[in-house]
Amino acid sequence: MNGRQELVTSVAIVALLALAPVLSPLVHLDISIVSEVLLFTIAAMSVNLLLGYTGLPAFGNAAYFGLGAYGAALSITYWHAAFFEAILLGTLAAFLGALLLGPFLLRRRGIYFGLLSIAFGQVFYFIAYRFTDVTGGEDGMNFPRPPIGIPGLHVSLQQTSFYYFALLVFVLIVLAFRTIVRSPFGRTLIAIRQNEARVRYLGLNTDRFIFVALLISATMAGIGGALFGLLINFAYPLMLDWHQSGDFVLTMILGGAATVWGPLVGGFIYVIGKDIISTITPLWQIFLGALFVVCVLGFPRGILGTLAALRPQKARSAALDPNAAFDPHAPVEIGRGV
Amino acid sequence: MLEHLAPQLFNGLVLGAFYAIVGIGLSLIMNLTGTINMAHGSFMTLAGYLAFTMIARGSSFWFALIAAPLVAVVVGVLVERTLVRPLYTREPFYSLLMTFGLSLIAEEVYRLIWGANGVPLSAPAALSGAVSLGFMSFPVYRIFIAAVLVVAIIALALFLTRTRFGLRLRAAVQDTEMIAALGTNTQLLYTVNFGLGIFLAGLAGVLAAGMLGLSPTSGNALLMPAFVTVIIGGMGSLFGSVVGGLLIGLAISLTTLFVPAASEVAMYVLMAAVLLVRPRGLFGEEGIFG
Numbered sequence: 001m002n003g004r005q006e007l008v009t010s011v012a013i014v015a016l017l018a019l020a021p022v023l024s025p026l027v028h029l030d031i032s033i034v035s036e037v038l039l040f041t042i043a044a045m046s047v048n049l050l051l052g053y054t055g056l057p058a059f060g061n062a063a064y065f066g067l068g069a070y071g072a073a074l075s076i077t078y079w080h081a082a083f084f085e086a087i088l089l090g091t092l093a094a095f096l097g098a099l100l101l102g103p104f105l106l107r108r109r110g111i112y113f114g115l116l117s118i119a120f121g122q123v124f125y126f127i128a129y130r131f132t133d134v135t136g137g138e139d140g141m142n143f144p145r146p147p148i149g150i151p152g153l154h155v156s157l158q159q160t161s162f163y164y165f166a167l168l169v170f171v172l173i174v175l176a177f178r179t180i181v182r183s184p185f186g187r188t189l190i191a192i193r194q195n196e197a198r199v200r201y202l203g204l205n206t207d208r209f210i211f212v213a214l215l216i217s218a219t220m221a222g223i224g225g226a227l228f229g230l231l232i233n234f235a236y237p238l239m240l241d242w243h244q245s246g247d248f249v250l251t252m253i254l255g256g257a258a259t260v261w262g263p264l265v266g267g268f269i270y271v272i273g274k275d276i277i278s279t280i281t282p283l284w285q286i287f288l289g290a291l292f293v294v295c296v297l298g299f300p301r302g303i304l305g306t307l308a309a310l311r312p313q314k315a316r317s318a319a320l321d322p323n324a325a326f327d328p329h330a331p332v333e334i335g336r337g338v
Numbered sequence: 339m340l341e342h343l344a345p346q347l348f349n350g351l352v353l354g355a356f357y358a359i360v361g362i363g364l365s366l367i368m369n370l371t372g373t374i375n376m377a378h379g380s381f382m383t384l385a386g387y388l389a390f391t392m393i394a395r396g397s398s399f400w401f402a403l404i405a406a407p408l409v410a411v412v413v414g415v416l417v418e419r420t421l422v423r424p425l426y427t428r429e430p431f432y433s434l435l436m437t438f439g440l441s442l443i444a445e446e447v448y449r450l451i452w453g454a455n456g457v458p459l460s461a462p463a464a465l466s467g468a469v470s471l472g473f474m475s476f477p478v479y480r481i482f483i484a485a486v487l488v489v490a491i492i493a494l495a496l497f498l499t500r501t502r503f504g505l506r507l508r509a510a511v512q513d514t515e516m517i518a519a520l521g522t523n524t525q526l527l528y529t530v531n532f533g534l535g536i537f538l539a540g541l542a543g544v545l546a547a548g549m550l551g552l553s554p555t556s557g558n559a560l561l562m563p564a565f566v567t568v569i570i571g572g573m574g575s576l577f578g579s580v581v582g583g584l585l586i587g588l589a590i591s592l593t594t595l596f597v598p599a600a601s602e603v604a605m606y607v608l609m610a611a612v613l614l615v616r617p618r619g620l621f622g623e624e625g626i627f628g
Contacts, residue, residue, distance in 0.1 A: 057431045104371065104610055107617040111374055111430045112573065119565050119609060126602035242562075245437045246376075285446040292439020296432050297424060 010174075017167055021160050033275050035163045035231050041267035042224035044251040045177055046217040046231045046269065051249065052258035053181055054213050055193030059245050060121030063101075064094040064218035066240030068125060068225025073141040073235035075133070083148045083157070086304030087226045094222020095215060097124065102211050109196065118242050125240040140236030143229075165229055175218060178260050180216065189213055190258075221248075247288075254295050256302030265303050344474045346591045352480050352549075354587020355487040360560055361567030361579040362494065363535035369511045369574050370531050373422060377437040378564070379557030380444035381536045382543030384412040386552045389544040390459045391573035399462040403486075407540025414536030418529055422512060426528070431613045448554040456553035459544075481514065483545045490541060494534075507531055507607025510576070552585050563590075566605050570612045581620060 022033045043065045050058035071093030075081035081089060101120050108116055128135045135141060145157065150328075159166055180186050188209050191199045199206050229235045238244060251270045256262030273291075278284045299306040360378065367375050389406035393399060417440065425433040460466075461479045468475040498504035510517045510527050518524045543557055550556060563586055571582025586605045593604040612620060 051431075057434065102628075104613050109615055111368070111372055111434070114431065114434060115374060115569060116613075119562065119569060120606065122562055123603060123606045126606075130599045130602065227565040230530055243442075246435070282449075283446055285442050289442030289444075289446070292442065293421065293436055296436040296439070297421070299415060300428070300432060333611070 009261075013264070014167075016173055017170075018164075019161060020167075029272070029275075030159075030230060031163050032159050033271060035166045036228070037264075037267045037271045038163075038166045038252060039224045039228040039231065040248075040271050041264045042227075043168060043221050043248045044175055044255070044263035044267055045173065045225065046220035047245075047248045048253045048257065048263055049135070049177070049181070049189075049213055049217045049220070049261075052252060052262075053186065053193060054189040054210060056109070056210065056213075057111060057218065058117055059242065059249060060101075060113045060117030060119075060204075061217065061221045061248050062242065062244035063124045063240055064097055064123035065225035065228070065244065065248070066128070066237075067094040068222035068227075069229030069235040069239050070124075070128060070135065071222070072142070072226040072229045073143050076143045076146055077141060081146065083146050083230070086146060086230065087223065090226025090229065090299040091219055094218045095223065097222075098215050098218030102214050106207050106211055114166075115189035118245070119316065121240070121242055125237055125242075128237040128240055135235075135237075138237060140234055142234055145230055145233055162231060166231070169223065169227065173223065174260065177220075177244060181260070183207070185212070207261030246292075250292055250295065253300070253302055254291070256306075259302070259304050262302050262304045268326070275287045341474055342595065345476070346595045347588065348474075349480070350480035350588040350591025351584060352484050352587070353590060354584035355484055356542050356546055356560060356583070357563045357567045357586050358580045358583025359487050359490060359538050360564035361583055362491070362576055363538040363542075364564055365568050365571075365573060365576070365579055366531055366538075368568070370507065370514075371422075371426055371433075371528055373425070373433040373437070374430070375437050375535070376434060376561075377417075377440040378535070378539050379559070380448075381410050381414055381539045382546065382557035382560060383448060383484060383552070383554065384444065384557075385540030385543035386459065386547035386556065387448060387457075389547060390452070390457055390552060393459065397466075403544050406544050407537050410540035410543070411533045411536050415529055415533050418532040421567065422532070422582045423525075425501060426473065428553070434598070445554045452552075454554065456551045456556070459547040459552050461548045474481045477514060486541070486545060489575075490538065492578060494538070498576070502619070503530070553607070561606060563598060568611050568619075569609055570619055572616075572619025574623045575619070575621035578619055578621030 017034075017038075021031050023033050024034055043061060046064070047058050047061050050056045050061075066089040071090030072081075072086040075089040076086050089136065104120060105113060105116050129137060131137070145162075148157065181189070186201065188204060192206050192209060196206050199209075223237065228239075247270065251266035252263050253264075253266070254269060255264065255266030273287070274284060277287050295302075360382065364375060367373050367378075377421055385406045388409050389402035392402040392406060397405070405606040421436060421440070422433055425436060461482075465479045466481050468477050470480065498508060505529055506517060506522050507522075507530075510522070510524060512584060514524055517527075539557075542560070546560065547556070550559075560625050564583075567579055567582040568585055569582075571578030571580070585608065589604045590601050616622075
């Protein structure tokens with residue numbers, strides 16, 4: 001996909017998303033569900049940076065997502081933070097969480113990194129679950145959506161205006177994400193996925209690159225989590241649980257690893273699928289589990305990657321292009337050479 | 339103080355033995371094939387529920403203690419041959435994702451069959467009651483659990499070091515291609531190894547059901563400490579898993595006594611400390627998993 005095609009596709013996607021408040025009632029979908037898709041996608045993108053691009057099995061990103069939500073919840077409940085302050089503090093909490101865990105996670109690579117991510121991620125779950133006096137424990141925290149906090153604007157966002165705010169944040173994050181993965185820094189991350197030893201031989205401190213990638217990833221997940229908390233006015237321990245991390249990973253793989261738009265495709269399928277199936281049957285979890293199995297066995301490259309494989313040979317020659325990893329139509333197997 | 343501390347320490351050791359045996363099963367599967375079996379807890383729960391049903395239908399506890407894990411092994415081997423095997427040639431990450439999906443399915447299926455609420459699995463009369471030691475008393479069932487787990491671990495150690503098949507298994511961990519070239523059927527090794535891990539999980543599952551209760555998620559509650567066990571003890575070391583499990587069991591039981599709210603967090607603090615001093619774990623062998 002060349003630059004022009006990419007621009008057209010991106011503008012079309014954003015335009016469709018901008019029309020969502022008009023379109024969603026036509027299919028009996030609440031706009032807050034579409035907000036949820038965007039925020040879930042942000043979390044899946046945060047996994048994509050670590051897993052899709054850098055090849056690290058990031059199975060603990062729910063910790064940062066939940067820290068974002070709890071950061072917002074705690075700051076609103078105890079300090080009466082305004083809307084933007086709550087988002088900022090939630091994001092900061094996630095960033096600090098990664099700053100704290102990073103030195104431990106960095107000690108290992110490959111599947112061991114995954115194991116450490118799962119295990120350390122659970123620390124925050126148990127803190128939220130156990131310190132009932134502060135966090136409400138298993139019941140979680142209910143909190144109001146505070147006013148925006150800009151002088152002269154003492155309103156709090158309603159569902160539709162909240163959606164547009166979430167869309168704005170989403171577009172900014174996608175732009176930032178695209179810039180990051182195309183920068184020399186992003187190329188280095190991809191090189192680390194392909195062969196970390198070689199990158200180290202070139203004289204680059206791969207630990208430092210991975211740490212920065214982790215911090216960026218956690219910050220993204222934190223923004224998603226803080227906004228998600230504000231969307232549903234609620235923070236609960238299961239947001240921090242490894243099952244939640246697994247769902248983010250699935251969302252990312254489902255759409256297509258190491259693609260810019262893959263997580264959005266996955267996010268739509270996951271969130272809306274869950275919404276529809278949960279109203280029909282209480283067995284949503286069986287469908288979700290089956291989705292994991294089918295996705296892993298049937299189309300590990302995700303929907304966008306599999307579509308690319310079905311295209312004629314001419315289009316696929318793009319896969320030889322060094323930029324291919326950024327191209328949604330270039331099939332990528334994750335985790336190479338870790 | 340002692341009358342509180344001693345039973346708590348003993349409970350910690352029993353709990354630790356559970357973590358050790360689940361951790362060993364995980365470690366066996368992880369070492370040979372690189373598969374992090376997220377469904378390990380589901381197999382524990384399955385064996386627990388099967389034992390519950392067998393006992394409810396009139397079989398003896400002793401029969402169920404052996405038969406339920408064996409049925410779980412049959413299910414496990416079927417899963418390995420059909421779903422996990424195609425992933426051996428792929429990045430290990432995919433099998434993690436797949437077994438995670440399986441655990442989600444299993445949890446819901448258990449809920450459908452045995453209900454969302456916990457069911458009790460009571461130990462036989464011969465194992466109820468307590469033994470008094472003067473300054474404290476031990477529940478007989480917990481002593482029994484400790485004995486079974488110790489026997490299982492010793493039997494496994496003998497199997498791995500003293501039998502030809504065990505030697506092949508350990509050789510395959512070192513160099514699968516070489517052992518295949520020498521004429522060993524590695525696919526069979528993988529399957530037996532997987533079954534062995536599931537058997538240990540099943541055994542722990544039945545025993546734990548009698549002590550900690552049985553619910554659709556009860557096995558998964560033991561899974562996370564088992565991960566931490568493997569990380570602390572070191573990947574690839576059976577002895578490490580035993581030490582790691584016991585350490586965590588003690589850490590949890592002691593913090594439960596003094597700071598109950600921090601009991602789960604304690605094992606993560608322990609894990610962080612071990613990782614700082616020895617990233618490969620206490621007895622881990624460098625090289626098997628980087």
